Amino acid sequence: MTNPHRTTVLAMLKLCDLVVVVSAFMLAVCASSNQTSWLSVLEVRIELRNVIFILIYLGYCHVILQSFGLYQSYRLSPSSREWRDLGTAVLMLALPPLLLGTPLHFQFATSAFLTAFVAFGLCGLGIERRLLRALARLMRRHGQNLRNAIIVGNGDAALExxxxxxxxxxxGYHVVELIESDGQMEIAANNGGGTHAVVGRIAEIIASRPVDEVFVGLPLDVGQSLIRSIVSLCEEQGITVRLVSTVVDPAFAKAQVDEVDGHPVITIFTGPPDSLPLAMKRVIDLTVSLITLIALAPLFALVAIAIKVDSDGPIFFVQERVGFNRRRFKAYKFRTMVWDAERRQQVLEALNEAEGPIFKIRQDPRVTRAGTWLRRLSFDELPQLINVIRGDMSLVGPRPLPLRDVSRIDVIAHKRRFSVKPGITCIWQVNGREPRFEDWIKADMDYIDNWSLGLDVKIILKTIPAVLSGRGAY
Known part of the structure; x- marks a missing residue:
């Protein structure tokens, strides 16, 4: 998209944003007051001070939406990042009416207004941007809204x-030139060989035609000097440079750029990033756990009585398990075995039916009568809701392993399961709890690599019939 076209589209987007914000404002006033129509709201609210406030507020809206980067390109960004920026911006937009409502005697400045405004604003701006993204993708497929790009790289990396x-x-990228750079030339540049021929070629292209971005995919061990020269050249002319990482394995690792005291730092991680969806996951964990604990309190009492009547020993079984980033925590369960079950396990090791480092026996002689039906219905796991509230666990995630099992994991890649919080339920559990450890690990890796709030909800919904069927539980 040419600059004049981009300027026009941005102006239209900003105007639409202001219309959406004002509409959300009016809807929130209607929803949080006794007014039944927009007309009645307009009749009551049109005063000079309100007009002045609205004009100042519209300017504030523009500044907030601009400062949160909502008019930058999200071409290569995941949609979760745009939703995070939108959510934060809408919360900031709701603050002035709420904070200034009392001093200015606005009757609508209530918590109900805040809730309604955030809901209407987020939905309106979100739908608007979904439509814009869909339109942009359609235009790009038909050769419009394209960015001219140069690709610099080593052989296969550049071609890929x-x-x-x-x-x-x-x-929406149009590759104007592909520049391949061999390692020997890069080594010469690093050793003070002067301006690299690649940099000269990039300068020629930039001088002869419009260039929007330069993709650089060079190995760090031989390309540092060349990368610095390319960045310097593009920085002087306001051209975006994207460094294609040759360090991160795209099979599972992810990367993001952070800042430490003003210095850019590339962060490489394998679990979900710290983001709005992850914060929402924590909110869901707390809300569902608290409600479930309160609702099932009578069931907890009945289970406790059954355990005490059935066998000697405590009601709860507390065992040290390994969680997020290999931190140890005490996991709570209803006791389903005899009180000295851990001591007896050493004698039963030869009877282990599970593959890999885990220990499982279908007809475990240590299981009590009450423990048999508790395990079949997975009721023994319910006290782990306490672990969820404490922050040791999540509702959904890889199952936490005992120290014994963790010490026997000898494949380094399997330890990636510790990059997220363990959970009460998981993909392996709802898919029948296959005894093969490799299947268990594969399910955990799939969950980590493809995590989303939608996936969590799907697993939770599948857990209910899986628990009732008792398939694979022993």
């Missing part, structure tokens, strides 16, 4: 990046 951009027409 060019191929990816060509396959993803919806991203």
């Amino acid at each position: 990046m060019a191929s990816r951009l060509a396959q993803r027409a919806d991203l």
Whole structure:
């Protein structure tokens, strides 16, 4: 998209944003007051001070939406990032009416107004941007809204990046030139060989035609000097540079750029990023756990009585388990075995029926009568809701392993399951709890690599019939 076209589209987007915000404002006033129509709201609220407030507020809205980056390109960004920015911006937009409502005697400035405004604002701006994204992708597939890009890389790396951009027409990139750079030339540049020929070629292209971005995919061990020269050249002319990581394995690792005291730091991680969806996951964990604990309090009492009547020993079984980033915590369960079950396990090791480092026996002689039906219905796991509230666990995640099992994991890649909080339920559990450890680990890795709030909800909904069927529980 040319600059004049981009300027026009941005102006239209900003105007639409202000219309959506004002509409959300009016809807929130209606929803949080006794007014039944927009007309009645307008009749009551049109005063000079309100008009002045609205004009100042519209300027504030523009500044907030601009400062949170909502008019930047999200071409290569995940939709979760845009939703996070939108959510934060809408909360900031709701503050002035709420904070100034009392001093200015606005009757609508209530918590109900805040809730309604955030809901209407987020929905309105979100739908608007979904439509804009869909329109942009359609335009790009038809050769419009394209960005001219140069790709610099070593052989296969450069060709692979060019191929990816060509396959993803919806991203809207037109590769104007592919510059391959061999390692020997880079080593010469690093040893003080002067301006690299690649940099000179990039300068020629920039001088002869519009260039929006430069993708650089060079190995760090030989390309540092060349990368610095390319960044310096593009920085001087306001051209975006995207460094294609040759360190991160795209099979599972992810990367993001953070800042430490003003210095850019590339963060490489394998679990879900710290983001709004992850914060929402924690809110869901707390809300569902508290409600479930309160609702099932009578059931807890009945289970406690059954355990005490059935066998000697405590009601709860407390065992040290390994959680997020290999931190140890005490996991709570209803006791389903005899009180000295852990001591007896050493004698039963030869009877282990599970593959890999885990220990499981279908007809475990240590299980009590009450424990048999508790395990079949997975009621023994319910006290782990306390662990969820404490922050040791989540509702959904890889099952927490005892120290004995963790010490026997000898495949380094399997330890990636500790990059997220363990959970009460997981994919393995709802899919029949197959005894093969490799299947269990594969299910955990799939969950970590493809995590989303939607996946969590799907697993929770599948857990209910899985628990009632008792399939694979022993």
